[in-house]
Amino acid sequence: MIIGIPKEIMPGERRVSAIPDTVRKMVAEGLTVLVEEGAGKNSYYEDEAYLAAGAKLIADPEEIYRRADVILKVKEPQFNQQKNLHEIEMMRAGQYLITFIHPAAPVNHQMVLQMAKKGVIGLTLDGVxxxxxxxxxxxxxxxxxxxxxxxxxxxxxxxxxxx
Known part of the structure; x- marks a missing residue:
């Protein structure tokens, strides 16, 4: 199984969905972990720490979304201005997204519908x-x-x- 950890792109978001210690545990369980370059920088985790934990660093977020079975994020999918694509557009049917989706918030209803149409399986942390x-x-x-x-x-x- 391949886990993808893209960089958070919501303005002001400084967290990362998995720290190097967590990545090390996932790799020890036999998972492949793809981390976007710079994903942990705003949380003071350097790329080298992810490499030392066994992650593979990926420069292009589209590659992470293309290859990963599970995407881990902190916040709901956003529009990626550098790619001129919404993160949902980079996802594929059957892919899992684990994050705070906030599906009850009216502002996110359209996003949830887009995920459903694409066949993305969302597991929302605010529902735990x-x-x-x-x-x-x-x-x-x-x-x-x-x-x-x-x-x-x-x-x-x-x-x-x-x-």
Whole structure:
């Protein structure tokens, strides 16, 4: 099985869908992992770390979408201005997309319909229940925790007295 990790292209998105340690575990399980060059840069993971973890670096995102059985992303598919293509246009029937799709958001209804028409199988991380049994897969809780801590630190940094 081939896992594809394209660079996130949503403006302001700094996360990456898999860090080198995760890639190392996938490779150890026998998976092939394709990582777009620079995918981890905004999260402070260099391409060399992905290579050391056993990933294959790919310069062209279209190649990742063409070859991968499963695409891992942080955010829903976006329009790729460099390619002049929407990421969904690069996907193929039977391919899995694991990401935050936000299918209930009206702004994403058309995107979900396009995925369905193409035969792309979307697994949305925001649909994982926030319960104990599913906690190991619950990306939303971990991201909310990080945002909460950061918000607290930003608030403390802006108060006029020492805490």
């Amino acid at each position: 229940p926030r319960i104990s049994r599913a906690q190991s897969m619950d990306a939303l809780s971990s991201m909310s925790t990080c945002a909460g801590y950061k918000g607290m630190l930003m608030g403390i940094n802006n108060i006029p007295k020492f805490v």
